[in-house]
Amino acid sequence: MKPTAKQVAHEAGVSISAVSRAFSPGSSIDPGKKQRILRVAAQLGYVSPARRTAEVLSAGTVTLVAGDLANPFYPLVLDTLAKALQAIGRQLLVYTIPPGTDMDQLTPQILAARPNALVVTSASLTSGMAQACRQHGIRVVLLNRIQRDVRVNAVACDNHAGGRDAATFLIARERRRIGFIGGIADTSTHRDRIAGFRETLQEGGQAIFAERSGGYTYRGGYTAAQAMLSGRQRPDALFCCNDIMALAAIDAAREMGLSTPDDLSIIGFDDIPMAGWTSYRLTTIRQPITRMINEVVGLIEAGATVPVDETTTSILPGKLMIRGSA
Structure with missing residues (x-):
């Protein structure tokens, strides 16, 4: 038989209502009495109804x-x-x-x-x-x-393999000035994606043409893309560390009069629902x-x-x- 509040009350020399108050946060009860009730309850192995519910x-x-x-x-x-x-x-x-x-x-x-x-x-x-x-x-x-x-x-x-796939695709499309918009440098997603991307470019005789951080945000991706595309020699392709930055890069390119994929190829990572929208039609790495x-x-x-x-x-x-x- 499980110990009851009545047994605790008897052993502690208090009323059953006092036992109930001792286990109810914010209830008015003398601190010394509460301590005595809790000590007896622990000795008997009593568990209050509220605690039993919480455990379930x-x-x-x-x-x-x-x-x-x-x-x-x-x-x-x-x-x-x-x-x-x-x-x-x-x-x-x-x-x-x-x-x-x-x-x-x-x-x-x-x-x-x-x-x-x-x-x-x-x-x-x-x-x-x-x-x-x-x-x-x-x-x-x-x-x-x-x-x-x-x-x-x-x-x-497999973020490393995803980065490799993005680079392989862009190299096969004869892109030669391939940029990268990263996320947060100390995260494994950023590190693994750029590592696979960079390795594959190097195997193809290329290096990352331009690199900026977008912090995984739309605003960060937009600002990074705008800066990279405003240079005297702009990238002809961008691999973005996630989709929301890739969508921002597409918007930035459009506002600058560039078209995708003719002027600029853009690849994202994640395959969020917006990536498939007809206004973006984003090529991306789908996470399973x-x-x-x-x-x-x-x-x-x-x-x-x-x-x-x-x-x-x-x-x-x-x-x-x-x-x-x-």
Whole structure:
């Protein structure tokens, strides 16, 4: 038989209502009496109804931390993940943090919610946060990024191969002044995409003609493209580190009287819904979102049988989607 509030009240020498108040945040109760009730409850192994409910809810909860929901790619990821978790009876709790910041500020809130798993996308996970999650038995999965300095699960598109595919395509179209608009330099998506891109250009006897950072934003991509296309010798092709910057580059080129792909070939990365719009028809690298989410859910579901400190990294191939911009 589980200990009851009546037993706690009897052992602590208080009323049942006092036991209820002791476990209710903000309730009026003498601090000494509350401490005595909590001590007796711990000795008996009593769990309040509110805590039992919270434990039931947290057992099926997955927390997502994102740092860039302004990028249309991540709401698409969020929608796909939420539907996949709902299909298996789990709930999704979402936190957002400013792009480029780490998650340590959220540690108390995440640990207090006691989620079954933590999914991190477009945000930086510190080793301290990863260790805290391991200590509390919370499985951590990085989505669309890899951090080799922390021991956690990761699921990502093959960004290196995607960069190679973009360069191969542009070289085959005899583009000779190929520029690159990057994202945030210390992210794995930026590093891997530019590494594959640069390697393939070098193998073809070329180098990156011009390079600027767009910070993964529309405004940043527009400004970078405008600056690159205003020079005396402009690029004849651009590979952008994500689609939203590629769409901005198309807009900047149009305002300068340039046409795609005749004057300028443009390739993006992600394949967000807007990439297929007739006003853009963006050639891009499609990330396998459904497969990536299935991998994430599989890692979460394996948590019941796989130790939390046993981790895997899954790299899934993207696909070059050829449209009208290149």
